[in-house]
Amino acid sequence: MRIDLLTIFPEMMAAPLATSIPGRAAAAGSVQYHLHDIRNWASGPHRKVDDRPFGGGPGMVFMCDPLVDAVEAVEKMDQRAACRVLLTPQGEPLHQARVEWLATQPRLLLIAGHYEGIDERAIEELRPLEISVGDFTVSGGELPALLVVDAVVRLLPGVLGHDRSAAEDSFSRRDEQGNPLLDCPHYTRPRSWRGRDVPEVLLSGDHAAIEAWRREQTIRRTQVRRPDLMERSPLGPEEPK
Secondary structure (H helix, E strand, O other), X not given: OEEEEEEOOOHHHHHHHOOHHHHHHHHOOOOEEEEEEHHHHOOOOOOOOEXXXXXXXXXXXXXXXXXXXXXXXXXXXXXXXXXXXXXXXXXXXXXXXXXXHHOOOOEEEEEEOEOOEEOHHHHHHHOOEEEEOOOOOOOEOHHHHHHHHHHHHOOOOOOOOOOOOHHHOOOOEEOOOOOEXXXXXXXXXXXXXXXXXXXXXXXXXXXXXXHHHHHHHHHHHHXXXXXXXXXXXXXXXXXXX
16 A cells, blocks of 8 residues: 655654554555655745635635645656545544545545645545544644554554454444444453452453453443444344343
């Protein structure tokens, strides 16, 4: 997979992409990252990419030409078709199902917006998939873009080192209707810590019983912490009530 990241702060993104799972994925050749400074496509001595909004109001607006020129130029750097993604609080909420879909794409082009917003005509011209990472606002799209990268690359084959690792994470676990579930509790050594003991079933060696316990815990935890996920469809007949 190739991931192109368009931003006006490429230095903000370089270190995270070289660290932990994203860095491991790149080192293994599962993904290639390409950072692009949108200012390189701006005109004038100051490489200006923003201007005052028509109609007045606070803040600045990302101009059409630098952004669209950057996207079009970057897309020509590789023959693979790019899935354009704009990180914006006005986009669709990011869910695991969308992450899984993104992980099947041969190439992603992530646009980190900034300022008060992007000139709407640029969005109409590019027609990107608009994604929001939550109902809150941050200073720019760089951190949301990095969240998308981390969520996607950990699903690429071989990146996590164990085929089941990603499938058993929160939101990757599913009920019989395909709705996401939270992960179950996890324990490690020591067996007893500050008066709290590891559940006996996990020490039993009975793999069927352990799997049943974990399944029950995922449902129970989802019901308590994220009941909205369970409300999307009823529990299957064999699930504990």
